[in-house]
Amino acid sequence: xxxxxxxxxxxxxxxxxxxxxxxxxxxxxxxxxxxxxxxxxxxxxxxxxxxxxxxxxxxxxxxxxxxxxxxxxxxxxxxxxxxxxxxxxxxxxxxxxxxxxxxxxxxxxxxxxxxxxxxxxxxxx
Numbered sequence: 001x002x003x004x005x006x007x008x009x010x011x012x013x014x015x016x017x018x019x020x021x022x023x024x025x026x027x028x029x030x031x032x033x034x035x036x037x038x039x040x041x042x043x044x045x046x047x048x049x050x051x052x053x054x055x056x057x058x059x060x061x062x063x064x065x066x067x068x069x070x071x072x073x074x075x076x077x078x079x080x081x082x083x084x085x086x087x088x089x090x091x092x093x094x095x096x097x098x099x100x101x102x103x104x105x106x107x108x109x110x111x112x113x114x115x116x117x118x119x120x121x122x123x124x125x
Contacts (some may be wrong), residue, residue, distance in 0.1 A: 005111035009064075009120040019120070043084045049073060060124035067116045074109045078102065 008016040045053050051062055051070050062070040077084060085097035092100075108124060115122045 004125055005108045006123045006125065007111050007115045007118070007120050008123055009118060016121070016123070018123070019114075022114070043087055044077070047076060047080075049077075052077075060122075062112070062115075062122040064115070064119050064121045067112055067120075067122060070122060071109065071112045071116065074105055074112060078105050078109070081105070 007019045009019065011017045051060055051066070051073050081098050081101050082094065085094055085101055088097055108122070112122050114120075
């Protein structure tokens with residue numbers, strides 16, 4: 001199963017309304033295993049990550065008022081992807097793991113920017 005980055009707004013009852021992905025951007029945010037190998041990894045947590053570390057199976061949900069801070073966290077990881085990719089176990093070359101993580105962070109960042117433009121939130125499920 002793959003994780004997706006969704007943008008949401010609140011409807012009149014305060015319930016989330018998830019928006020369609022516009023033409024161009026994509027929403028893949030990584031494989032299910034990335035919940036532990038990237039988001040909750042020992043290399044992410046010490047960097048002061050507030051949003052990404054979640055227990056396996058929990059979705060990441062960023063409310064509208066926290067999207068700017070979330071964007072900062074994504075940018076922090078984008079600037080240091082190699083140190084996140086190196087300790088991962090898969091038998092893939094580090095450069096390939098870096099590319100995969102970078103692509104997924106780009107999708108998440110794109111969703112976060114779209115959310116910030118409409119005062120919406122982001123969900124990574």
